Amino acid sequence: MGNYIHQQANWTNFTWDDAILSVPLGRVRNLQGRLMGKMEQLGFVLQQEAFLATLTLDVLKSTEIEGEFLNPEQVRSSLARRLGMDIVGLVPSDRNVDGIVEVMLDATQNNQSPLSDERLFNWHAALFPTGRSGMYPITVATWRTDVMQVVSGAMGRERVYFQAPEASKVNQEMQEFISWFNGDQMIDPVLKAGIAHLWFITIHPFDDGNGRIARAITDMQLSKADGSRQRFFSMSAQIQKQRNLYYETLEKVQKGTSDITIWLDWFLECLTEALLNTDIILEKVLAKARFWEKHSNTSFNERQRLLLNKLMDNFEGKLTSSKWAKIAKCSADTALRDIQDLMSKGVLQKENTGGRSTNYELVY
Numbered sequence: 001m002g003n004y005i006h007q008q009a010n011w012t013n014f015t016w017d018d019a020i021l022s023v024p025l026g027r028v029r030n031l032q033g034r035l036m037g038k039m040e041q042l043g044f045v046l047q048q049e050a051f052l053a054t055l056t057l058d059v060l061k062s063t064e065i066e067g068e069f070l071n072p073e074q075v076r077s078s079l080a081r082r083l084g085m086d087i088v089g090l091v092p093s094d095r096n097v098d099g100i101v102e103v104m105l106d107a108t109q110n111n112q113s114p115l116s117d118e119r120l121f122n123w124h125a126a127l128f129p130t131g132r133s134g135m136y137p138i139t140v141a142t143w144r145t146d147v148m149q150v151v152s153g154a155m156g157r158e159r160v161y162f163q164a165p166e167a168s169k170v171n172q173e174m175q176e177f178i179s180w181f182n183g184d185q186m187i188d189p190v191l192k193a194g195i196a197h198l199w200f201i202t203i204h205p206f207d208d209g210n211g212r213i214a215r216a217i218t219d220m221q222l223s224k225a226d227g228s229r230q231r232f233f234s235m236s237a238q239i240q241k242q243r244n245l246y247y248e249t250l251e252k253v254q255k256g257t258s259d260i261t262i263w264l265d266w267f268l269e270c271l272t273e274a275l276l277n278t279d280i281i282l283e284k285v286l287a288k289a290r291f292w293e294k295h296s297n298t299s300f301n302e303r304q305r306l307l308l309n310k311l312m313d314n315f316e317g318k319l320t321s322s323k324w325a326k327i328a329k330c331s332a333d334t335a336l337r338d339i340q341d342l343m344s345k346g347v348l349q350k351e352n353t354g355g356r357s358t359n360y361e362l363v364y
Contacts, residue, residue: 004254006165006202012176014195016261021191024268028190031275032226038282039232048085049285051230053313055079055108057281059100062215062236065243070097072314079105089306099126100212107220109229114182115217117174120205123216127209138207143170148204150250161247162254164204173203181217189225193218194267198253198260215239222271232281238274246270288312291364298345303328304338308347311362318351318359 005011039047056076063070071094078093078101093101103123113119121141128140139145148164165173177199185192197218204210215236223229239246245266253263291312300308307324317323325335339360342348351359 004162005256005258006173006254008258011258012180012199013258014199015259016191016264017259020261021264021268024265024272025188025190028268028271028275031272032190035232035275035278036226036228039230042285046285046289047230048083049288050232050282052076052079052083052085052087053281053285054231054234054278055104056314058219058231058234058236059104061234061240062104062212063100065215065236065240066211070100075101076313088302088309095129096127099129102126103212103216104219107216108223108231111220111223111229115178115220117178120174120178120213123213124206124209127212133208140207143167143174143205144207146207148207150201150204161251162202164202170203170205174205177203181221189221190268190271191264193221193225194264195260196221197267198250198263201250202254233274233278235271235274238270238277241273242270284312287364291362295345295347298347300342301338303330303334304342307338308342308362318357319348319361320357320359322357 039050042050056072056079059075059079060070060072073091074093074097077087077090078098080087080090082101082105103126106119106123125141128138131137131140145167147167150161150164151158177196180199181196187195197214200214200217201210206213218235219231222235223231249263249266253260256262288309291308303324306328307319310327311319321332321335321339324330324339325332328335328338330338339348343350343360346363348360349363351361
């Protein structure tokens with residue numbers, strides 16, 4: 001027997017302890033049902049707002065796990081355009097942003113379409129439109145041809161968590177995985193999402209992007225489990241929060257047996273937290289809806305609507321008149337007039353923080 005799980009005979013004959021998993025799985029199922037019930041009561045417009053907020057977070061956090069930080073406005077704009085949503089203040093997006101957005105949307109919006117070599121290759125090509133990972137050229141839209149080690153940590157202090165199967169075995173391993181994923185097994189669909197994530201990440205079939213594609217596959221299966229094409233919770237955001245524990249659990253499983261109870265137990269705990277955290281996203285969406293309802297008869301110019309929406313989404317830092325002018329692309333005098341007008345309408349107020357700059361905040 002080798003050092004890693006994939007070196008064992010029939011390594012994909014996974015087993016787990018139902019007695020240990022039954023309680024956390026039941027809680028996940030209960031939370032899923034409650035969440036979908038909440039969303040059905042919101043109505044189409046608020047559902048779309050929640051969907052956009054969740055997907056934006058999911059895309060941002062999935063890339064952050066790999067150490068890549070995307071522009072939130074570009075991600076939100078790319079998603080809104082592809083969803084056909086009429087959002088104020090959309091900005092142009094880079095090709096790498098559009099690529100990960102296309103992958104995540106294809107995985108969730110088309111969750112009933114079968115997985116295939118071609119579909120995975122298309123996802124990989126979308127993630128790496130220039131054929132490079134950072135400064136380095138990589139093989140795109142085909143299986144890797146070299147040794148693959150899963151490494152985490154800062155440069156010079158890298159830690160090898162496990163080594164993936166030999167490149168010569170990748171095609172056969174992937175055909176078995178794809179056939180299983182598309183099959184109809186007597187496995188709870190939530191557990192299947194956890195197994196799929198572990199199985200794909202163990203094979204590590206690409207030169208780069210394996211983590212992002214594994215999370216897309218996970219979201220695809222979870223959307224099947226929900227029976228919905230819309231996502232209202234972000235598994236990637238929770239994995240990012242538990243990043244160290246995620247890698248530690250993977251390492252334990254990779255150096256263990258085909259009993260993956262420890263992995264599925266962690267996966268269900270992570271999913272539980274992701275579902276609980278949807279209340280934060282939902283409250284922001286509802287607060288925004290209440291704000292616009294309250295001010296349905298208040299007149300705003302285009303610049304004011306743009307900045308107010310940004311303040312209620314993911315505005316970074318404090319709002320000042322200079323930031324207003326920069327974002328709205330107007331003069332400092334125009335920005336100040338806009339702000340003073342909103343203060344007179346009871347929409348903005350000065351923050352009581354002191355300091356050299358005057359900061360403004362929303363009045364909900």
